[in-house]
Amino acid sequence: MLAAMVTQKFATVHVIEHPLIRARLTRLRSNATGTAEFRANLHQIAKLMIFDVLRDCATRETAVETPVSMTVGAELMRPVILVPILRAGLGMVHSMLEIVPEAQVGMVGMQRNETTFEPETYYNRMPSSLGEADVVIVDPMLATGNSVVCAATALKSQGAQRLRFLNLVSCPEGIQHMAKAHPDIRIFTAAIDDGLNDQAYIVPGLGDAGDRYFGTT
Numbered sequence: 001m002l003a004a005m006v007t008q009k010f011a012t013v014h015v016i017e018h019p020l021i022r023a024r025l026t027r028l029r030s031n032a033t034g035t036a037e038f039r040a041n042l043h044q045i046a047k048l049m050i051f052d053v054l055r056d057c058a059t060r061e062t063a064v065e066t067p068v069s070m071t072v073g074a075e076l077m078r079p080v081i082l083v084p085i086l087r088a089g090l091g092m093v094h095s096m097l098e099i100v101p102e103a104q105v106g107m108v109g110m111q112r113n114e115t116t117f118e119p120e121t122y123y124n125r126m127p128s129s130l131g132e133a134d135v136v137i138v139d140p141m142l143a144t145g146n147s148v149v150c151a152a153t154a155l156k157s158q159g160a161q162r163l164r165f166l167n168l169v170s171c172p173e174g175i176q177h178m179a180k181a182h183p184d185i186r187i188f189t190a191a192i193d194d195g196l197n198d199q200a201y202i203v204p205g206l207g208d209a210g211d212r213y214f215g216t217t
């Protein structure tokens with residue numbers, strides 16, 4: 001119900017629906033799920049989602065000679081760049097590379113400035129093809145949206161033109177922030193949860209994705 005209202009209001013949001021994703025996400029949410037199972041389920045969801053995120057990537061025709069005859073096939077027109085936001089986004093990249101092994105990987109690290117409370121970039125390294133590529137920013141959680149808004153602004157200033165954002169769990173506050181700041185960026189998510197608590201955790205959410213993935217709880 002909430003998801004339907006949010007997707008109706010914000011045209012940039014796309015909820016990737018699949019029974020396997022719902023089942024794996026339930027395992028991620030469970031407080032009883034330990035690190036190994038959390039990682040395995042996150043990897044599987046990332047693989048399932050990247051298909052849809054890249055579904056409309058442009059292709060061009062290319063001739064190919066099979067053992068039997070010539071035929072016409074397709075190749076991607078643009079490079080694909082995955083940009084995990086450190087640290088939790090890292091957990092999704094390796095499994096996505098199994099699906100798109102030719103993808104390049106940029107990385108952006110964001111942290112909160114404890115004086116201004118604004119997000120700041122502490123690490124940014126991008127492939128030189130950024131301007132021509134289909135770029136997918138990756139972060140499991142879209143909470144306040146501060147990090148991804150800041151990351152997307154930085155990537156655009158570096159020349160990125162075709163950006164998408166993949167996350168697992170989002171909430172209305174983060175979607176609104178991102179849709180307002182970057183209305184050109186489509187948001188792909190597996191779930192739209194109720195909202196944020198007073199500590200900026202998504203409710204019901206899954207807790208701290210980075211801590212649970214890296215076992216730092």
Ligand code: URA
Nearest residue numbers: 143201202207208209
């Ligand atoms: N980051 C997380 O890992 N979890 C949340 O609920 C919010 C931000």
